Amino acid sequence: MKRNKKERQLLLKDTIEEKPFITDEALAKMFEVSIQTIRLDRMELNIPELRERIKSVATNNWNETVKALPIDEVIGEIIDLELDNRAISILDITAEHVFSRNKIARGHHLFAQANSLAVAVINDELALTANADIKFTRQVVQGERVIAKARVIEVTSSNRTAVEIQSYVDNETVFTGLFEMFRSNDNKEGEQS
Amino acid sequence: MKRNKKERQLLLKDTIEEKPFITDEALAKMFEVSIQTIRLDRMELNIPELRERIKSVATNNWNETVKALPIDEVIGEIIDLELDNRAISILDITAEHVFSRNKIARGHHLFAQANSLAVAVINDELALTANADIKFTRQVVQGERVIAKARVIEVTSSNRTAVEIQSYVDNETVFTGLFEMFRSNDNKEGEQS
Numbered sequence: 001m002k003r004n005k006k007e008r009q010l011l012l013k014d015t016i017e018e019k020p021f022i023t024d025e026a027l028a029k030m031f032e033v034s035i036q037t038i039r040l041d042r043m044e045l046n047i048p049e050l051r052e053r054i055k056s057v058a059t060n061n062w063n064e065t066v067k068a069l070p071i072d073e074v075i076g077e078i079i080d081l082e083l084d085n086r087a088i089s090i091l092d093i094t095a096e097h098v099f100s101r102n103k104i105a106r107g108h109h110l111f112a113q114a115n116s117l118a119v120a121v122i123n124d125e126l127a128l129t130a131n132a133d134i135k136f137t138r139q140v141v142q143g144e145r146v147i148a149k150a151r152v153i154e155v156t157s158s159n160r161t162a163v164e165i166q167s168y169v170d171n172e173t174v175f176t177g178l179f180e181m182f183r184s185n186d187n188k189e190g191e192q193s
Numbered sequence: 194m195k196r197n198k199k200e201r202q203l204l205l206k207d208t209i210e211e212k213p214f215i216t217d218e219a220l221a222k223m224f225e226v227s228i229q230t231i232r233l234d235r236m237e238l239n240i241p242e243l244r245e246r247i248k249s250v251a252t253n254n255w256n257e258t259v260k261a262l263p264i265d266e267v268i269g270e271i272i273d274l275e276l277d278n279r280a281i282s283i284l285d286i287t288a289e290h291v292f293s294r295n296k297i298a299r300g301h302h303l304f305a306q307a308n309s310l311a312v313a314v315i316n317d318e319l320a321l322t323a324n325a326d327i328k329f330t331r332q333v334v335q336g337e338r339v340i341a342k343a344r345v346i347e348v349t350s351s352n353r354t355a356v357e358i359q360s361y362v363d364n365e366t367v368f369t370g371l372f373e374m375f376r377s378n379d380n381k382e383g384e385q386s
Contacts (some may be wrong), residue, residue, distance in 0.1 A: 069292055075301070099262055107308050107322040108268065112301035128332065129300040135324040 003031070009041050019171045020053050021147050026170040054079055054090065054147070066120045068127035068183075074120050075112040076148065083123035084161070087150040089113060098142045105140040110175045113148050114165040118179040121150045121163060126184035130160065134177040144169045159183050196224070202234050212364045213246050214340050219363040247272055247283065247340070259313045261320035261376075267313050268305040269341065276316035277354070280343040282306060291335045298333040303368045306341050307358040311372040314343045314356060319377035323353065327370040337362045352376050 003011065008031055015030070016022060024042075028035045042049070066074065067083065076089035091097075097109040111134065119127045140146060147168045154162040160180055167175035196204065201224055208223070209215060217235075221228045235242070259267065260276065269282035284290075290302040304327065312320045333339060340361045347355040354376055360368035 069294065073292065073299075099266065101262065102319070104321065106266075106305075107325075108301055108305035111304050111308070112299075115300050115304070126295070128297065129329050131326075131328040132300075133324075133326050136322050139321065 005041075008033070009045055012038070012041050013045055013047070016047055016053070021050070021168060021171055023050055023145065023170050050145070051090070054088070068119050068122045068124055069116070071120075073116070075109070075116045076146075078117070078120060081121065083121065084152050085121070086152065087117050087121040089117050089120075089148050091146045091148070093140055093142055093144050093146060095142060103142040105142070105144075105146075107136055110136065110140065110146065110167060111177075113146060114150075114167060114175060114177050115179065117148050117150045118163040118165055118177075118181055121152060122161060122181055122183050124183040127161075128182045130180045130182045132177055132179045134175065136175055138169070138172060138174045140169055140174050146174060148175075198234075201226070202238055205231070205234050206238055206240070209240055209246070214243065214361060214364055216243055216338065216363050243338070244283070247281070261312050261315045261317055262309070264313075266309070268302070268309045269339075271310070271313060274314065276314065277345050278314070279345065280310050280314040282310050282313075282341050284339045284341070286333055286335055286337050286339060288335060296335040298335070298337075298339075300329055303329065303333065303339065303360060304370075306339060307343075307360060307368060307370050308372065310341050310343045311356040311358055311370075311374055314345060315354060315374055315376050317376040319375075320354075321375045323373045323375045325370050325372045327368065329368055331362070331365060331367045333362055333367050339367060341368075 012027065012031065015027065024035050024038045027038045031038070066078065066081065071078065074089065076091035078087060078089045080086070080088035091113045093105045097105050099106055115129055115132070118129065149166050151164045152161060153164050159182060161183055163179045163181055165175070165177040165179065166173055205220065205224065208220065217228050217231045220231045224231070259271065259274065264271065267282065269284035271280060271282045273279070273281035284306045286298045290298050292299060308322055308325070311322065342359050344357045345354060346357050352375060354374045356372045356374055358368070358370040358372065359366055
Protein backbone atom coordinates (compact mmCIF):
# COMPACT_ATOMS: atom_id res chain seq x y z
CA MET A 1 0.00 0.00 0.00
CA LYS A 2 1.42 3.36 -1.05
CA ARG A 3 1.42 6.13 1.54
CA ASN A 4 1.17 9.81 0.85
CA LYS A 5 4.34 11.88 1.02
CA LYS A 6 3.83 13.17 4.54
CA GLU A 7 3.12 9.71 5.98
CA ARG A 8 6.07 8.26 4.08
CA GLN A 9 8.49 10.92 5.30
CA LEU A 10 7.40 10.44 8.91
CA LEU A 11 7.88 6.70 8.67
CA LEU A 12 11.15 7.16 6.79
CA LYS A 13 12.56 9.30 9.58
CA ASP A 14 11.54 6.74 12.22
CA THR A 15 12.93 3.85 10.17
CA ILE A 16 16.32 5.51 9.68
CA GLU A 17 16.52 6.41 13.35
CA GLU A 18 15.83 2.82 14.25
CA LYS A 19 18.11 1.28 11.59
CA PRO A 20 20.79 3.85 10.80
CA PHE A 21 22.63 1.42 8.50
CA ILE A 22 19.73 0.87 6.09
CA THR A 23 20.42 1.74 2.45
CA ASP A 24 18.35 3.90 0.12
CA GLU A 25 17.76 0.78 -1.98
CA ALA A 26 16.23 -1.07 0.96
CA LEU A 27 14.14 1.97 1.91
CA ALA A 28 12.86 2.29 -1.65
CA LYS A 29 11.79 -1.35 -1.60
CA MET A 30 10.18 -0.96 1.82
CA PHE A 31 8.15 2.10 0.82
CA GLU A 32 7.50 0.92 -2.74
CA VAL A 33 8.92 4.09 -4.28
CA SER A 34 11.96 4.82 -6.42
CA ILE A 35 15.42 5.34 -4.95
CA GLN A 36 15.27 8.88 -6.32
CA THR A 37 12.16 9.55 -4.21
CA ILE A 38 13.97 8.33 -1.10
CA ARG A 39 16.88 10.64 -1.90
CA LEU A 40 14.55 13.61 -2.30
CA ASP A 41 12.81 12.69 0.94
CA ARG A 42 16.13 12.56 2.75
CA MET A 43 17.12 15.94 1.35
CA GLU A 44 13.87 17.50 2.46
CA LEU A 45 14.27 15.91 5.89
CA ASN A 46 17.95 16.85 6.09
CA ILE A 47 18.99 13.22 6.59
CA PRO A 48 22.50 12.61 5.23
CA GLU A 49 23.31 9.62 3.03
CA LEU A 50 24.21 6.26 4.58
CA ARG A 51 27.98 6.58 4.58
CA GLU A 52 27.80 10.00 6.23
CA ARG A 53 25.23 8.71 8.74
CA ILE A 54 27.47 5.84 9.76
CA LYS A 55 30.49 8.10 10.02
CA SER A 56 28.75 10.75 12.07
CA VAL A 57 27.32 8.19 14.47
CA ALA A 58 30.57 6.35 14.79
CA THR A 59 33.28 8.96 14.89
CA ASN A 60 31.71 10.74 17.82
CA ASN A 61 33.49 8.23 20.00
CA TRP A 62 36.40 7.42 17.74
CA ASN A 63 39.59 8.92 18.99
CA GLU A 64 41.77 5.86 18.94
CA THR A 65 44.14 4.52 16.34
CA VAL A 66 44.70 0.98 15.15
CA LYS A 67 47.72 -0.57 16.85
CA ALA A 68 48.13 -4.11 15.57
CA LEU A 69 48.58 -3.23 11.90
CA PRO A 70 48.92 -0.17 9.64
CA ILE A 71 45.44 1.16 8.92
CA ASP A 72 45.89 0.76 5.15
CA GLU A 73 46.28 -3.00 5.68
CA VAL A 74 42.77 -3.24 7.06
CA ILE A 75 40.36 -4.73 4.50
CA GLY A 76 37.41 -2.33 4.39
CA GLU A 77 37.17 1.16 5.82
CA ILE A 78 37.22 1.45 9.60
CA ILE A 79 34.64 3.96 10.75
CA ASP A 80 34.54 3.27 14.47
CA LEU A 81 37.09 1.96 16.91
CA GLU A 82 37.49 1.57 20.61
CA LEU A 83 40.50 -0.66 21.22
CA ASP A 84 39.85 -3.92 23.06
CA ASN A 85 36.14 -3.16 22.96
CA ARG A 86 34.47 -2.61 19.58
CA ALA A 87 35.03 -1.59 15.95
CA ILE A 88 33.03 -1.13 12.75
CA SER A 89 34.13 -1.26 9.13
CA ILE A 90 32.39 -1.01 5.78
CA LEU A 91 33.25 -2.82 2.57
CA ASP A 92 31.57 -2.11 -0.76
CA ILE A 93 31.30 -5.29 -2.81
CA THR A 94 32.58 -4.61 -6.33
CA ALA A 95 33.44 -6.78 -9.34
CA GLU A 96 36.79 -7.74 -7.81
CA HIS A 97 35.07 -9.38 -4.82
CA VAL A 98 32.61 -11.66 -6.60
CA PHE A 99 32.54 -14.90 -8.55
CA SER A 100 32.44 -13.88 -12.22
CA ARG A 101 29.77 -16.46 -12.89
CA ASN A 102 27.02 -15.40 -10.49
CA LYS A 103 28.22 -12.08 -8.96
CA ILE A 104 28.05 -13.60 -5.47
CA ALA A 105 30.70 -12.25 -3.09
CA ARG A 106 33.50 -14.74 -2.48
CA GLY A 107 33.76 -15.99 1.09
CA HIS A 108 37.36 -15.00 1.59
CA HIS A 109 36.59 -11.31 1.07
CA LEU A 110 33.91 -11.31 3.77
CA PHE A 111 36.35 -13.27 5.89
CA ALA A 112 39.15 -10.79 5.19
CA GLN A 113 37.01 -7.84 6.27
CA ALA A 114 36.00 -9.63 9.49
CA ASN A 115 39.43 -11.03 10.25
CA SER A 116 41.29 -7.77 9.74
CA LEU A 117 38.72 -5.98 11.91
CA ALA A 118 39.34 -8.60 14.62
CA VAL A 119 43.05 -7.81 14.35
CA ALA A 120 42.48 -4.05 14.30
CA VAL A 121 40.38 -4.01 17.47
CA ILE A 122 43.18 -5.56 19.54
CA ASN A 123 45.08 -3.11 21.73
CA ASP A 124 48.49 -4.64 21.08
CA GLU A 125 51.36 -4.27 18.63
CA LEU A 126 51.00 -7.94 17.70
CA ALA A 127 47.70 -9.69 17.02
CA LEU A 128 47.35 -12.95 15.09
CA THR A 129 44.38 -15.20 14.50
CA ALA A 130 44.54 -18.51 16.38
CA ASN A 131 41.23 -19.95 15.24
CA ALA A 132 37.80 -18.97 14.04
CA ASP A 133 34.33 -20.39 13.79
CA ILE A 134 32.47 -18.67 10.96
CA LYS A 135 29.11 -18.79 9.24
CA PHE A 136 27.97 -17.32 5.95
CA THR A 137 24.29 -16.75 6.65
CA ARG A 138 23.14 -14.98 3.48
CA GLN A 139 24.62 -14.49 0.02
CA VAL A 140 26.05 -11.05 -0.69
CA VAL A 141 26.08 -9.78 -4.25
CA GLN A 142 27.96 -7.16 -6.21
CA GLY A 143 26.82 -3.62 -5.38
CA GLU A 144 25.94 -4.37 -1.75
CA ARG A 145 27.62 -2.71 1.21
CA VAL A 146 28.78 -4.91 4.07
CA ILE A 147 29.04 -3.44 7.55
CA ALA A 148 31.12 -5.52 9.95
CA LYS A 149 30.90 -4.98 13.69
CA ALA A 150 33.49 -6.34 16.08
CA ARG A 151 32.92 -6.84 19.76
CA VAL A 152 35.61 -8.04 22.14
CA ILE A 153 33.77 -10.51 24.30
CA GLU A 154 36.36 -12.23 26.42
CA VAL A 155 40.00 -12.18 27.38
CA THR A 156 40.44 -15.93 27.64
CA SER A 157 44.00 -15.81 28.94
CA SER A 158 46.83 -13.33 29.25
CA ASN A 159 47.58 -13.61 25.53
CA ARG A 160 44.25 -14.70 24.02
CA THR A 161 41.23 -12.55 23.23
CA ALA A 162 37.89 -13.62 21.77
CA VAL A 163 36.33 -11.26 19.23
CA GLU A 164 32.84 -11.67 17.84
CA ILE A 165 32.16 -10.30 14.36
CA GLN A 166 28.74 -9.76 12.84
CA SER A 167 28.49 -8.48 9.28
CA TYR A 168 25.34 -6.97 7.84
CA VAL A 169 23.81 -5.84 4.59
CA ASP A 170 20.81 -3.59 5.24
CA ASN A 171 20.57 -4.78 8.85
CA GLU A 172 20.40 -8.39 7.70
CA THR A 173 23.14 -10.65 9.03
CA VAL A 174 25.31 -12.05 6.23
CA PHE A 175 28.30 -13.35 8.19
CA THR A 176 29.11 -14.18 11.79
CA GLY A 177 32.43 -15.22 13.22
CA LEU A 178 33.99 -15.94 16.56
CA PHE A 179 37.72 -15.26 16.33
CA GLU A 180 40.22 -16.26 18.99
CA MET A 181 43.12 -13.85 18.68
CA PHE A 182 46.65 -14.35 19.92
CA ARG A 183 48.33 -11.18 21.24
CA SER A 184 51.77 -10.47 22.57
CA ASN A 185 50.35 -8.73 25.62
CA ASP A 186 53.53 -6.71 25.91
CA ASN A 187 51.77 -3.65 27.17
CA LYS A 188 49.59 -5.38 29.74
CA GLU A 189 52.20 -6.62 32.18
CA GLY A 190 49.94 -6.17 35.16
CA GLU A 191 47.45 -8.68 33.81
CA GLN A 192 49.85 -11.51 33.16
CA SER A 193 49.48 -14.47 35.49
CA MET B 194 76.39 -34.94 13.34
CA LYS B 195 77.49 -34.46 9.74
CA ARG B 196 77.31 -37.48 7.47
CA ASN B 197 79.57 -38.18 4.53
CA LYS B 198 78.19 -37.52 1.07
CA LYS B 199 77.17 -41.08 0.32
CA GLU B 200 75.29 -41.51 3.60
CA ARG B 201 73.64 -38.15 3.15
CA GLN B 202 72.48 -38.89 -0.39
CA LEU B 203 71.02 -42.23 0.64
CA LEU B 204 69.11 -40.62 3.51
CA LEU B 205 68.09 -37.72 1.28
CA LYS B 206 66.54 -40.08 -1.24
CA ASP B 207 64.61 -41.91 1.49
CA THR B 208 63.47 -38.67 3.09
CA ILE B 209 62.13 -37.24 -0.16
CA GLU B 210 60.37 -40.49 -0.97
CA GLU B 211 58.71 -40.42 2.42
CA LYS B 212 57.92 -36.66 2.39
CA PRO B 213 57.65 -35.61 -1.25
CA PHE B 214 56.54 -32.09 -0.29
CA ILE B 215 59.65 -31.22 1.74
CA THR B 216 61.60 -28.16 0.56
CA ASP B 217 65.32 -27.86 -0.10
CA GLU B 218 65.47 -25.38 2.80
CA ALA B 219 64.07 -27.95 5.22
CA LEU B 220 66.37 -30.65 3.87
CA ALA B 221 69.39 -28.36 4.27
CA LYS B 222 68.45 -27.76 7.88
CA MET B 223 67.85 -31.45 8.51
CA PHE B 224 71.23 -32.51 7.07
CA GLU B 225 73.12 -29.46 8.37
CA VAL B 226 74.40 -28.55 4.93
CA SER B 227 73.80 -25.61 2.59
CA ILE B 228 70.81 -25.42 0.27
CA GLN B 229 73.28 -25.46 -2.61
CA THR B 230 74.59 -28.85 -1.41
CA ILE B 231 71.04 -30.23 -1.37
CA ARG B 232 70.50 -28.96 -4.90
CA LEU B 233 73.70 -30.63 -6.10
CA ASP B 234 72.71 -33.84 -4.31
CA ARG B 235 69.32 -33.78 -6.01
CA MET B 236 70.93 -33.23 -9.41
CA GLU B 237 73.31 -36.14 -8.90
CA LEU B 238 70.41 -38.32 -7.75
CA ASN B 239 68.13 -37.10 -10.56
CA ILE B 240 65.49 -35.91 -8.11
CA PRO B 241 63.52 -32.97 -9.57
CA GLU B 242 62.79 -29.81 -7.57
CA LEU B 243 59.80 -29.63 -5.23
CA ARG B 244 57.30 -28.03 -7.61
CA GLU B 245 58.07 -30.57 -10.31
CA ARG B 246 57.90 -33.42 -7.78
CA ILE B 247 54.48 -32.34 -6.61
CA LYS B 248 53.23 -31.92 -10.15
CA SER B 249 54.52 -35.26 -11.36
CA VAL B 250 53.03 -37.09 -8.39
CA ALA B 251 49.76 -35.27 -8.65
CA THR B 252 48.98 -34.95 -12.31
CA ASN B 253 49.26 -38.69 -12.89
CA ASN B 254 45.71 -38.92 -11.65
CA TRP B 255 44.52 -35.49 -12.63
CA ASN B 256 42.24 -35.62 -15.57
CA GLU B 257 39.36 -33.64 -14.21
CA THR B 258 38.51 -29.97 -14.46
CA VAL B 259 37.21 -27.57 -11.87
CA LYS B 260 33.46 -27.14 -12.19
CA ALA B 261 32.30 -24.72 -9.50
CA LEU B 262 34.40 -21.74 -10.61
CA PRO B 263 36.75 -20.71 -13.43
CA ILE B 264 40.20 -22.10 -12.64
CA ASP B 265 41.79 -18.64 -12.68
CA GLU B 266 39.54 -17.67 -9.74
CA VAL B 267 41.15 -20.31 -7.56
CA ILE B 268 43.60 -18.77 -5.07
CA GLY B 269 46.80 -20.78 -5.45
CA GLU B 270 47.75 -23.21 -8.18
CA ILE B 271 45.76 -26.44 -8.34
CA ILE B 272 48.06 -29.36 -8.95
CA ASP B 273 45.77 -32.28 -8.20
CA LEU B 274 42.05 -32.76 -8.44
CA GLU B 275 39.53 -35.53 -8.22
CA LEU B 276 36.08 -33.98 -8.00
CA ASP B 277 34.09 -34.73 -4.84
CA ASN B 278 37.09 -36.54 -3.45
CA ARG B 279 40.39 -34.65 -3.11
CA ALA B 280 42.43 -31.71 -4.38
CA ILE B 281 45.81 -30.09 -3.76
CA SER B 282 46.99 -26.52 -4.38
CA ILE B 283 50.17 -24.60 -3.73
CA LEU B 284 50.53 -20.94 -2.80
CA ASP B 285 53.87 -19.15 -2.57
CA ILE B 286 53.78 -16.51 0.16
CA THR B 287 55.11 -13.24 -1.24
CA ALA B 288 55.20 -9.64 0.00
CA GLU B 289 51.57 -9.10 -1.00
CA HIS B 290 50.40 -11.83 1.41
CA VAL B 291 52.11 -10.68 4.62
CA PHE B 292 51.79 -8.00 7.28
CA SER B 293 54.35 -5.33 6.35
CA ARG B 294 55.47 -5.12 9.96
CA ASN B 295 56.54 -8.69 10.67
CA LYS B 296 56.31 -10.54 7.31
CA ILE B 297 53.83 -13.02 8.78
CA ALA B 298 51.25 -14.27 6.26
CA ARG B 299 47.84 -12.72 6.82
CA GLY B 300 45.14 -15.15 7.85
CA HIS B 301 42.77 -14.31 5.04
CA HIS B 302 45.23 -15.44 2.37
CA LEU B 303 45.63 -18.89 3.94
CA PHE B 304 41.86 -18.91 4.30
CA ALA B 305 41.39 -17.88 0.66
CA GLN B 306 43.61 -20.72 -0.57
CA ALA B 307 41.76 -23.25 1.57
CA ASN B 308 38.29 -21.91 0.87
CA SER B 309 38.72 -21.72 -2.88
CA LEU B 310 40.11 -25.26 -2.89
CA ALA B 311 37.03 -26.38 -0.96
CA VAL B 312 34.91 -24.76 -3.68
CA ALA B 313 37.01 -26.20 -6.50
CA VAL B 314 36.76 -29.80 -5.27
CA ILE B 315 32.96 -29.77 -5.44
CA ASN B 316 31.50 -31.54 -8.46
CA ASP B 317 28.78 -28.99 -9.09
CA GLU B 318 28.26 -25.80 -11.05
CA LEU B 319 27.39 -23.97 -7.83
CA ALA B 320 29.32 -24.30 -4.57
CA LEU B 321 29.18 -21.78 -1.74
CA THR B 322 30.60 -21.88 1.76
CA ALA B 323 27.97 -22.29 4.49
CA ASN B 324 30.30 -22.33 7.49
CA ALA B 325 33.82 -23.19 8.51
CA ASP B 326 35.78 -24.05 11.61
CA ILE B 327 39.41 -23.09 11.09
CA LYS B 328 42.68 -23.12 12.99
CA PHE B 329 45.95 -21.36 12.29
CA THR B 330 48.41 -23.75 13.88
CA ARG B 331 51.75 -22.21 12.94
CA GLN B 332 52.84 -18.84 11.59
CA VAL B 333 53.74 -18.75 7.91
CA VAL B 334 56.26 -16.17 6.72
CA GLN B 335 57.18 -14.55 3.43
CA GLY B 336 59.08 -16.92 1.14
CA GLU B 337 57.38 -20.08 2.37
CA ARG B 338 55.30 -22.35 0.16
CA VAL B 339 51.92 -23.50 1.45
CA ILE B 340 50.49 -26.77 0.19
CA ALA B 341 46.77 -27.17 0.86
CA LYS B 342 45.10 -30.57 0.64
CA ALA B 343 41.36 -30.95 0.43
CA ARG B 344 39.50 -34.11 1.28
CA VAL B 345 35.75 -34.50 0.87
CA ILE B 346 34.76 -36.32 4.03
CA GLU B 347 31.02 -36.36 4.10
CA VAL B 348 27.93 -35.56 2.10
CA THR B 349 25.83 -34.36 4.99
CA SER B 350 22.64 -33.90 2.98
CA SER B 351 21.55 -33.69 -0.63
CA ASN B 352 22.95 -30.18 -0.94
CA ARG B 353 25.66 -30.05 1.73
CA THR B 354 29.19 -31.44 1.57
CA ALA B 355 31.88 -31.35 4.27
CA VAL B 356 35.43 -30.71 3.07
CA GLU B 357 38.47 -30.96 5.29
CA ILE B 358 41.47 -28.82 4.40
CA GLN B 359 44.96 -29.25 5.79
CA SER B 360 47.68 -26.80 4.75
CA TYR B 361 51.36 -27.52 5.20
CA VAL B 362 54.74 -25.84 4.99
CA ASP B 363 57.51 -28.46 4.81
CA ASN B 364 55.15 -31.18 6.05
CA GLU B 365 54.31 -29.12 9.11
CA THR B 366 50.62 -28.27 9.50
CA VAL B 367 50.01 -24.51 9.38
CA PHE B 368 46.25 -24.38 8.88
CA THR B 369 43.32 -26.76 9.24
CA GLY B 370 39.73 -26.12 8.32
CA LEU B 371 36.47 -27.98 8.18
CA PHE B 372 34.26 -26.36 5.54
CA GLU B 373 30.59 -27.13 5.08
CA MET B 374 29.78 -26.37 1.47
CA PHE B 375 26.40 -25.67 -0.02
CA ARG B 376 25.90 -27.06 -3.52
CA SER B 377 23.05 -26.89 -5.98
CA ASN B 378 23.13 -30.64 -6.55
CA ASP B 379 21.61 -30.10 -9.98
CA ASN B 380 23.52 -32.93 -11.55
CA LYS B 381 22.92 -35.51 -8.84
CA GLU B 382 19.22 -36.01 -9.12
CA GLY B 383 19.39 -39.68 -8.24
CA GLU B 384 20.80 -38.90 -4.82
CA GLN B 385 18.19 -36.46 -3.70
CA SER B 386 15.96 -37.64 -0.90
